Amino acid sequence: MKTFKRLLRFATPLHHYIPEYVIYTLIGIIFGMVNFAMLIPLLTVIFKQVGEVPQVLPHPVFSFSIDYFVQLFNYYFYSFIKASGSKQSALYFVCGVIGVCITIANLGRYMSARVMVRLKMTMLSRLRTNLYDKFTRLPMGFYSQQQKGDLLSTMANDVLEIESNVINAMQILLRDPFIIIGYFAALFYLSVNLTLFTIVFFPVSGLLISYVSKKLKQKGWFSQELLGKILNVTEETLSGIRIIQSFTAERFMRNKFAEVDNRFVKVSKSMYNQRELASPISEILGVIVIVILVIYGGTLVLNGSDLLTGATFMTYLVFYSQIMQPAKNISTAVTSMQKGIVASERIFKIMDTVESIQEKPDAITVNNFNSSVEYDNVSFKYEQQYVLKHIRLTIKKGQMIALVGRSGAGKSTMADILPRFYDVNEGAIRIDGNDIRDIKIHDLRSLIGVVSQEAILFNDTVINNIAFGQPNANREAIVAAAKIANAHEFIEQLENGYDTFIGDRGLKLSGGQRQRLTIARAIFKNPPILILDEATSALDTESEKLVQGALDKLMQNRTTIVIAHRLSTIQHANEIIVMDQGEIKERGTHDELLQQQGIYHKLVEMQEFK
Ligand SMILES: Nc1ncnc2c1ncn2[C@@H]1O[C@H](COP(=O)(O)OP(=O)(O)OP(=O)(O)O)[C@@H](O)[C@H]1O
Numbered sequence: 095m096k097t098f099k100r101l102l103r104f105a106t107p108l109h110h111y112i113p114e115y116v117i118y119t120l121i122g123i124i125f126g127m128v129n130f131a132m133l134i135p136l137l138t139v140i141f142k143q144v145g146e147v148p149q150v151l152p153h154p155v156f157s158f159s160i161d162y163f164v165q166l167f168n169y170y171f172y173s174f175i176k177a178s179g180s181k182q183s184a185l186y187f188v189c190g191v192i193g194v195c196i197t198i199a200n201l202g203r204y205m206s207a208r209v210m211v212r213l214k215m216t217m218l219s220r221l222r223t224n225l226y227d228k229f230t231r232l233p234m235g236f237y238s239q240q241q242k243g244d245l246l247s248t249m250a251n252d253v254l255e256i257e258s259n260v261i262n263a264m265q266i267l268l269r270d271p272f273i274i275i276g277y278f279a280a281l282f283y284l285s286v287n288l289t290l291f292t293i294v295f296f297p298v299s300g301l302l303i304s305y306v307s308k309k310l311k312q313k314g315w316f317s318q319e320l321l322g323k324i325l326n327v328t329e330e331t332l333s334g335i336r337i338i339q340s341f342t343a344e345r346f347m348r349n350k351f352a353e354v355d356n357r358f359v360k361v362s363k364s365m366y367n368q369r370e371l372a373s374p375i376s377e378i379l380g381v382i383v384i385v386i387l388v389i390y391g392g393t394l395v396l397n398g399s400d401l402l403t404g405a406t407f408m409t410y411l412v413f414y415s416q417i418m419q420p421a422k423n424i425s426t427a428v429t430s431m432q433k434g435i436v437a438s439e440r441i442f443k444i445m446d447t448v449e450s451i452q453e454k455p456d457a458i459t460v461n462n463f464n465s466s467v468e469y470d471n472v473s474f475k476y477e478q479q480y481v482l483k484h485i486r487l488t489i490k491k492g493q494m495i496a497l498v499g500r501s502g503a504g505k506s507t508m509a510d511i512l513p514r515f516y517d518v519n520e521g522a523i524r525i526d527g528n529d530i531r532d533i534k535i536h537d538l539r540s541l542i543g544v545v546s547q548e549a550i551l552f553n554d555t556v557i558n559n560i561a562f563g564q565p566n567a568n569r570e571a572i573v574a575a576a577k578i579a580n581a582h583e584f585i586e587q588l589e590n591g592y593d594t595f596i597g598d599r600g601l602k603l604s605g606g607q608r609q610r611l612t613i614a615r616a617i618f619k620n621p622p623i624l625i626l627d628e629a630t631s632a633l634d635t636e637s638e639k640l641v642q643g644a645l646d647k648l649m650q651n652r653t654t655i656v657i658a659h660r661l662s663t664i665q666h667a668n669e670i671i672v673m674d675q676g677e678i679k680e681r682g683t684h685d686e687l688l689q690q691q692g693i694y695h696k697l698v699e700m701q702e703f704k
Pocket residue numbers: 238476477481499500501502503504505506507508
């Protein structure tokens with residue numbers, strides 16, 4: 095119930111929908127019932143049971159009761175026969191009333207459905223947007239523990255699940271109980287005896303249905319989780335298709351896929367089988383009651399009892415049959431509601447994930463970088479083990495610092511903690527003397543530009559990729575940035591120049607071209623502090639020259655941290671930091687380090703040897 099209430103909050107304010115919905119629904123129900131009530135006069139006319147037309151026809155005095163409306167109908171019914179002098183015209187009159195009632199009832203239903211569509215769309219759109227916002231805010235640490243497929247499944251399937259289950263169920267649960275109450279009132283009006291008899295059936299079927307739905311809830315969790323796994327394998331396959339094909343690992347991946355798929359099929363089958371059970375159970379119970387009803391009521395009519403005429407009994411049965419559908423709807427709605435609630439819980443679990451990187455309420459505004467970046471006794475761990483230990487490093491404005499060391503030494507981690515992708519566990523990082531945790535996150539990140547090994551681009555035009563996040567950027571400035579990044583020439587040769595769509599993740603471009611675009615993006619952003627994470631390591635020599643040239647221009651007049659494997663590119667660094675197992679083992683200029691004959695010396699020798 096808590097989850098459901100929370101879900102409803104996404105559709106607030108509810109008074110924009112509920113009163114309107116109730117009015118339209120009541121119109122639908124009342125005119126639907128009047129429509130069936132017309133059966134009594136219709137059958138009476140057809141079976142020629144209309145008695146003598148009374149001579150005096152008093153117009154009934156208004157009161158809000160069924161009797162008033164029955165008398166009003168009779169008044170016009172008999173006036174009509176009297177005026178035309180034939181019972182045939184009474185038939186036309188009844189049919190006319192039926193036609194009008196059907197139209198109004200359906201109009202009411204349609205309008206109430208429209209209100210629900212409005213509520214549904216508002217709620218789903220807010221839910222999706224909230225989830226998306228959360229995705230953009232969640233820290234890197236969250237993503238290293240979560241699989242992309244699971245998150246995509248939440249955005250696509252769970253939201254859809256809410257659409258198809260919760261909202262439809264809500265629509266039914268807000269409407270059909272009223273239909274049932276309305277029809278029961280009419281049934282009581284028609285025959286108290288018969289109705290008391292049928293009422294016993296309802297709680298019995300209710301208990302059965304709630305038992306089935308409870309079982310369904312557990313499986314709902316499980317099957318969505320498995321669906322997420324299917325998406326994970328698919329996503330992995332699509333992004334690694336080149337490797338899968340070249341390693342001829344298709345069969346291996348297929349087996350992996352088939353394994354999760356089979357488990358999903360098994361769980362889904364059993365879940366659907368149970369869900370399907372709800373409907374036949376209620377149907378069988380329903381038919382049993384009707385049979386008993388027909389025997390009991392039919393006997394009364396056959397015995398000529400005063401309690402029930404043939405026409406009333408027939409109408410009673412029709413009214414009763416109208417209860418079956420909403421009753422069945424409710425039972426199905428309860429089970430789908432459970433399934434939808436499970437999906438909502440999954441969405442809320444993500445929404446409730448604590449954002450470990452928080453901005454202090456009194457965070458300070460920083461617009462420029464003036465003197466230094468300082469790692470002051472910084473220690474950091476992702477999980478149990480520290481991967482950075484007591485790091486002390488000061489980078490003065492305009493300096494270029496290079497981080498080198500074996501794979502896993504902690505170089506990328508050093509870079510990631512500067513824009514607060516992760517927060518340090520001990521010590522502090524300071525920019526111009528301010529602890530970065532005291533600075534507004536937006537301001538901090540605006541000071542820093544990152545060019546990483548993997549060129550991350552978006553499925554958009556060249557221009558929007560360079561001026562990423564700034565839709566109204568100056569075109570000339572963009573072109574100037576591309577020129578500095580050695581990218582202008584190849585962009586010009588693209589089909590639509592700067593307006594060319596570069597495909598999913600920039601797949602229409604070569605590796606070097608992609609990298610130069612990311613450099614152009616960094617140049618355009620023009621941040622005072624730059625992090626270059628092995629930006630040239632994935633390129634061939636020709637491409638590397640172009641990219642390195644672009645990088646050199648990018649680094650001019652900037653404070654730069656370079657993570658490099660190719661030591662030739664960092665010989666001019668103001669300071670080279672040699673890291674190993676999370677610690678700084680050596681530091682100094684290229685020449686100083688060579689003289690030390692330590693780790694750096696060995697690394698250089700190894701590369702020269704290559
Ligand atoms: N998201 C993560 N969760 C847990 N451990 C991590 C995570 N990222 C990195 N590590 C671990 O932290 C240590 C340092 O990793 P880091 O990526 O900083 O090294 P690196 O020096 O940049 O290596 P490389 O040169 O191979 O990129 C490694 O032992 C690595 O296994």
